[in-house]
Amino acid sequence: MTNPLVRKLEGLTPLGDKDRQVLGSLPMTTVTRRAGDMLIDEEEQPSQVHLLIEGWAFRHKALPDGRRQIVGYLIPGDLCDIHVFVLKRMDHALSLLSDATIGLIEADTMIGLIDEHPRIARALTWSTLVDEATLREWLVNIGRRDPYARVAHLLCEMWLRMRAVGLAADRRLDLPLTQTELGDTVGLTPVTVNRVLQRLRREQLITLSDRVLTILDAPGLMQASDFNADYLHRDQNLGSRR
Amino acid sequence: MTNPLVRKLEGLTPLGDKDRQVLGSLPMTTVTRRAGDMLIDEEEQPSQVHLLIEGWAFRHKALPDGRRQIVGYLIPGDLCDIHVFVLKRMDHALSLLSDATIGLIEADTMIGLIDEHPRIARALTWSTLVDEATLREWLVNIGRRDPYARVAHLLCEMWLRMRAVGLAADRRLDLPLTQTELGDTVGLTPVTVNRVLQRLRREQLITLSDRVLTILDAPGLMQASDFNADYLHRDQNLGSRR
């Protein structure tokens, strides 16, 4: 299997052979963690960069009353905390949705990588900016769409993201999210999420059980959720992928 | 008056004299635009970087039914579109809330600036990451807080941001937002915003009329909105600000 980081960055902007090689042999120690573990806590100051190699994670912020808002998902190939180079402190926590394997990269290694490989630096910047664009789209989702469209929109996005890194066989993908977590993402209660999912199933748009999501009717799902993939900024000049 | 860009970046991370000087004499052409103008449209590919020198602007995304979600505010010193270097296309539009003066900076100038002045580059990265952190906090705001806290939270944030660039005399600041725009920001109708504002006034937390906001009780307002300024990442090692 290719390094998932290579696979991700290549999906954003072209890399050279040298870049691929350097990324492939990036010195890092790998560790495994269990589903439910908190990988990085709010306010923390990580000294290494965490690369998610396998599994799912999510970013979240806690409220004083114990509720929380999920503010992002990470899938294989995603870096958890490049920003701490600059910002020093986390402003949110990071937890695992599934058992996961994590690569730990020394800060200096990462800095060297960026300094000496401009195309990699550019791809990382790209990735950060896409994350930002995604947050804007989530804001639209929560702020202005009804529950039905909100959930449908999130499912579309996760499907496209998983497909972009080769983790969605056609229209099937693992989606290790409980309905509570879906709700914490789109600002709904689990009860409402459940009813929305049933409607999506009834309308033959999706199938979802045992953590496996199947997109039955992609155009229908996208239309239902006012989905426009532009915000994911998959590069036009990459041409057809692979 | 100091260049507002200098003032902003200095508030994030230390600059050298040289940096300040370069920023102060940054070649740009200035133009003025009227309140309500759309400065950059969705999907556009700007060829110059826009610097907001005076006035207010906002980022927004439109929905098919004509409604919109505001996804960010810009105040003097903010750059509107550095990301287009990398992403090429806007995924949202940018409009003016007030008459404004804009600095237009050539792409090459900007690239040179970043290449040759690492501290400036770092400050710009910082700024981007704070924008991202702000989006995450907005997500919490819309997703999980009640209308009262939502509006209060936004007012706190705008106050701190304006103060950070020297545009809030003590607890007074211009806030050229209609109640409709406040609603489009926090996912509420103007009617609800109006009722929330009345409650905030009744409880002696704020004053707001004729586009002037006064914070009467800062601790009270922050408590009401569960406000924690950490996400703004004002640098600790800057020490007491001027």
Add this chain to the structure above:
DNA sequence: CGTCCTTTTGATCCGCGTCAAAGGGAGTGG
């Protein structure tokens, strides 16, 4: 077999959206 978590279903209730209209202030034109 019992415990725990997640999903599902049903019933109730109220907050906020919606609709409607009045009031106020600023700007414009006769």
Add this chain to the structure above:
DNA sequence: CCACTCCCTTTGACGCGGATCAAAAGGACG
């Protein structure tokens, strides 16, 4: 200088969607 328009704010009434509460059902696991 007044009349008119336009936009924003304010107020009131109503109805519904989604939160809340509660409990049952289904699986996974020890």
